Amino acid sequence: MAQKKTHCDCLNTIKPVRDALDVISGKWKLPIIISVGVGNDRFTDIQESIPLITPKVLAKELKELEQHKLIKRIILGEYPVKISYKLEPYANTLTPIIYALKDWGINHRKKVMDR
Numbered sequence: 355m356a357q358k359k360t361h362c363d364c365l366n367t368i369k370p371v372r373d374a375l376d377v378i379s380g381k382w383k384l385p386i387i388i389s390v391g392v393g394n395d396r397f398t399d400i401q402e403s404i405p406l407i408t409p410k411v412l413a414k415e416l417k418e419l420e421q422h423k424l425i426k427r428i429i430l431g432e433y434p435v436k437i438s439y440k441l442e443p444y445a446n447t448l449t450p451i452i453y454a455l456k457d458w459g460i461n462h463r464k465k466v467m468d469r
Contacts, residue, residue: 391432
């Protein structure tokens with residue numbers, strides 16, 4: 355007979371999942387990470403690759419991703435100053451998660467649409 359899981363066992367799973375979701379959840383963070391990951395390194399390129407994102411929201415999300423050490427902001431000392439964005443190596447740890455979410459999304463869409 356299977357042993358019942360304790361309250362502590364549940365919290366030991368919930369807490370790190372909540373931490374992860376606090377960093378990558380929301381409408382824009384994963385699309386930004388994906389956009390930068392495929393080579394869009396300029397602000398306008400990132401914005402154009404993500405439909406409906408506003409410049410204000412993009413700037414805020416980029417700043418938060420930078421604080422979480424997922425994206426690096428690079429200032430090029432030219433005139434006019436140019437800014438580009440690159441994924442930090444740490445962001446590569448999200449790759450299997452992104453592909454797992456992609457696969458799940460494809461399967462879920464089929465399940466819901468095909469019934």
